Amino acid sequence: MRRCVVLLVAVALLFGAPALSAKPSKEQVSAARALAYAGYQLLKKEQYAEAYDRFHQAEKIFHAPPHLLYMAQAKRGAGELVAARDIFKQLAEEQLEEGAPKEFAKAQDDARQALEELAPVIASVVISLSGATLEQATVQIDGADVTAAARTGAVDVDPGERTVRATAEGFNPAETTVTLEEGATEVAVSLALEPLPEPEPGPVGPVQPPPDTAEEPGSMIPGFVAMGVGVAALGVGIATGVVARGKADELDTACP
Numbered sequence: 001m002r003r004c005v006v007l008l009v010a011v012a013l014l015f016g017a018p019a020l021s022a023k024p025s026k027e028q029v030s031a032a033r034a035l036a037y038a039g040y041q042l043l044k045k046e047q048y049a050e051a052y053d054r055f056h057q058a059e060k061i062f063h064a065p066p067h068l069l070y071m072a073q074a075k076r077g078a079g080e081l082v083a084a085r086d087i088f089k090q091l092a093e094e095q096l097e098e099g100a101p102k103e104f105a106k107a108q109d110d111a112r113q114a115l116e117e118l119a120p121v122i123a124s125v126v127i128s129l130s131g132a133t134l135e136q137a138t139v140q141i142d143g144a145d146v147t148a149a150a151r152t153g154a155v156d157v158d159p160g161e162r163t164v165r166a167t168a169e170g171f172n173p174a175e176t177t178v179t180l181e182e183g184a185t186e187v188a189v190s191l192a193l194e195p196l197p198e199p200e201p202g203p204v205g206p207v208q209p210p211p212d213t214a215e216e217p218g219s220m221i222p223g224f225v226a227m228g229v230g231v232a233a234l235g236v237g238i239a240t241g242v243v244a245r246g247k248a249d250e251l252d253t254a255c256p
Helices: 002-014 026-044 048-061 065-077 081-092 102-118 147-152 217-254
Strands: 123-130 138-141 155-157 160-167 174-180 187-192
Touching: 026 048, 026 065, 048 065, 065 081, 065 102, 081 102, 081 155, 123 160, 123 174, 138 147, 147 155, 160 187, 174 187
Parallel strands: 123 187
Antiparallel strands: 123 155, 138 160, 160 174
């Protein structure tokens, strides 16, 4: 009950606090207040993902340290300790303006205490590769890209069962599952990337014969026509010769 009162007071005060550079509209005030209240109710019901979403929406409307505090608490409740740690740290390091509401300072104190509680719980892994180097590869833990952290040293992770995966161009992906206890630090995780096999040469087809130069049946029609014309002409020539020969014989008979 006390936490709920603190939250509502903080949300009500943040809109008139000197720390704020721009005063929101009445509609924004109502929207942020409604989202924060709904988020707190969800947080009490341990509906952490939904609670985080409401506080995050309220924070996007207007920044207030209590929003960050409850966002981090929702992440912690969901078991996302690294994400919670990062939000708590952001809140703890924030420079409050002079004259900020005391609820803002209280939220920072709670964040610092939460950081102390999380420090011995968060685990970490050190990832090494064979076959390819970390500079060549992309590394993921539970689908989240951790390549940059993996190249510089240990990667902070939430306790529990985690899937580590590495991919690199020209290599088969490598993946392993590791179970981490709370507070386990710098657990060694090794992955071996095997090169992809060289592509086999394609089959050599049979030697194709040279294209047939014979004309298609359809293209022989002009030849047949020409041949027909030649035969007809030959026939006409023969007939003409026969007639001429007959005339010559007649002349020979008439004029010996």
